[in-house]
Amino acid sequence: MELFYMIVFGSLAAIVAALELSKSSKDRINTSSVFNAFKNNYLLVYSLMMAGDWLQGPYVYYLYSTYGFGKGEIGQLFIAGFGSSMLFGTIVGSLADKQGRKRACVTYCITYILSCITKHSPQYKVLMLGRILGGISTSLLFSAFESWLVAEHNKRGFDQQWLSVTFSKAIFLGNGLIAIVSGLSGNLLVDTLGLGPVAPFDAAACTLAIGMAIIMSSWTENYGDPSENKDLLTQFKGATIAIAADEKIALLGAIQSLFEGSMYTFVFLWTPALSPNDEEIPHGFIFATFMLSSMLGSSFASRLLARSSPRVENYLQIVFLISAASLMLPFITNFLGLPSGHKGGSISVSGLLQLIGFCTFEACVGIFWPSIMKMRSQYIPEEARSTIMNFFRIPLNIFVCVVLYNVKAFPIAIMFGMCSIFLFVASLLQRRLMVISESQKPSKCSSCVGISFNDYLN
Structure with missing residues (x-):
């Protein structure tokens, strides 16, 4: 059966490589060097943001279990995260439109870093606070960054079709390559180096801090309705x-x-x-x-x-x-x-x-x-x-x-x-x-x- 896993993984890798290498001019959109610089900046930030998220994912349940919590208590913690996203998501989304999308993206970094810090505590109330902060962060991750990108893209007068290039590359990197690298990095920190299940959360906090520095130094502000x-x-x-x-x-x-x-x-x-x-x-x-x-x-x-x-x-x-x-x-x-x-x-x-x-x-x-x-x-x-x-x-x-x-x-x-x-x-x-x-x-x-x-x- 181990051979089966290798065959599936190898086949998929070969197909992905073939698709990327075989792209013709019909499969590519010709863009300008100015747009490419803008796109690459966004992709770098988005990849760092997704790395901060993916590093945590595989170890949340495991960390809670090492603190001695059962399935019921862990389930409540997870529900708190999604409930927080539901209750506060619309509020932070409106604030992003009114107060600025760049500011909202920086807020995402700060709230998620604070959520990572709470993982050092085995106290249920502290972990619950971390889940609430994580829910708010998730709402910002899946709204503020895309809103900033679309508004900034249009403000700079780039071709509307070029948005497709940024979107597809962001998913290819953020939800694909970065997820794989983050999973392997987390495994290295926890199992190979023996740093414990909280190590991926510390790595995520560092990654988010780097991304926040890039946002603050290179992004301009845009608004929905200020x-x-x-x-x-x-x-x-x-x-x-x-x-x-x-x-x-x-x-x-x-x-x-x-x-x-x-x-x-x-x-x-x-x-x-x-x-x-x-x-x-x-x-x-x-x-x-x-x-x-x-x-x-x-x-x-x-x-x-x-x-x-x-x-x-x-x-x-x-x-x-x-x-x-x-x-x-x-x-x-x-x-x-x-x-x-x-x-x-x-x-x-x-x-x-x-x-x-x-x-x-x-x-x-x-x-x-x-x-x-x-x-x-x-x-x-x-x-x-x-x-x-x-x-x-x-x-x-x-x-x-x-x-x-x-x-x-x-x-x-x-x-x-x-x-x-x-x-x-x-x-x-x-x-x-x-x-x-x-x-x-x-x-x-x-x-x-x-x-x-x-x-x-x-």
């Missing part, structure tokens, strides 16, 4: 009405919540799905394989985004259908009654089939991220970009909290089947979004959104 006479409540009202007034924005939010909700559920459930009887599986190697699959998807997405056809709205329908089929595998293998492994043994035949499906799903994740970023840059009004993006995360965080709270109430196969249904619904909503976008001219749509949003605020 008007002094518009308080947070007015911002919330304007963002809510903008979502309700434009079906495309509402559909985009629903699609994002359905896909990301399924993705986070997958993150929690892939380990017990592959080892239902405590089979011996190489968690770190499998994680690296998933990240390589994500790199494959983002590499493929860069080719799609470089061309005018097919449009993002079209091909994402297929991506969601493939994702739905991939996460249906645990349900199918359970229904067919395929043989499972035994405690301490190697992965079963059922697990091998699911692993292939999970790698396929991760490839779809790699395509999804730069594609949804591209659509958000087109459809979400600039005045409240961070606010609206965090509005989208409210149903996502509610969904994840419910899953965490009831993770023992339903069989794993049923949970994956539910995610598959959500992804199928996302495909249907994506088709609706495609129909609407094709029936309206982009320029007319953009103008209408901007006017209606400002009208509602004034």
Whole structure:
């Protein structure tokens, strides 16, 4: 079975390398040297930010367990993180639009560094505070940086299509290569050097501090709506009405919540799905394989985004259908009654089939991220970009909290089947979004959104 893991990893690595090396002029977008300098600066910062996040991920649960906490208490800590993101995410998003996106990015660094520091304490209340700070940080990571990028890109007058280059590269590096390197670095610190499970959090804090220094020294400030006479409540009202007034924005939010909700559920459930009887599986190697699959998807997405056809709205329908089929595998293998492994043994035949499906799903994740970023840059009004993006995360965080709270109430196969249904619904909503976008001219749509949003605020 060890040979199987190596074959899967090696095959994926070869495909990624082949895709990158075989890109033709049709698969690339010609850009200027000024833009390349801007893009590379952002990619460096984004990679450091993602490294700070990825270094922590594999060791959060393990650290809590070494402090003597049980599954119930650890589950409460995780719920606190997602609940914090849900409660405070929209507030910090609105503040980012009003007070400045660069300032919000610096705030992300500070709050996440403080969250890392709390990991040194075995006290439950201190760790709970760290989870709350981590939830706020997550909201900023997935809204403020993208909002700053889009606004700064437009302010500098770069071609709109060039955004696709930055998006695809950011996912290729941040959610692929950096994730793999961070996982290996964490393993080096904890296992090889024997520095303990808190060492990756210290490394993350240092990485975030370096990124913050680059932001403060090289980024300029930009705003959504800095008007002094518009308080947070007015911002919330304007963002809510903008979502309700434009079906495309509402559909985009629903699609994002359905896909990301399924993705986070997958993150929690892939380990017990592959080892239902405590089979011996190489968690770190499998994680690296998933990240390589994500790199494959983002590499493929860069080719799609470089061309005018097919449009993002079209091909994402297929991506969601493939994702739905991939996460249906645990349900199918359970229904067919395929043989499972035994405690301490190697992965079963059922697990091998699911692993292939999970790698396929991760490839779809790699395509999804730069594609949804591209659509958000087109459809979400600039005045409240961070606010609206965090509005989208409210149903996502509610969904994840419910899953965490009831993770023992339903069989794993049923949970994956539910995610598959959500992804199928996302495909249907994506088709609706495609129909609407094709029936309206982009320029007319953009103008209408901007006017209606400002009208509602004034």
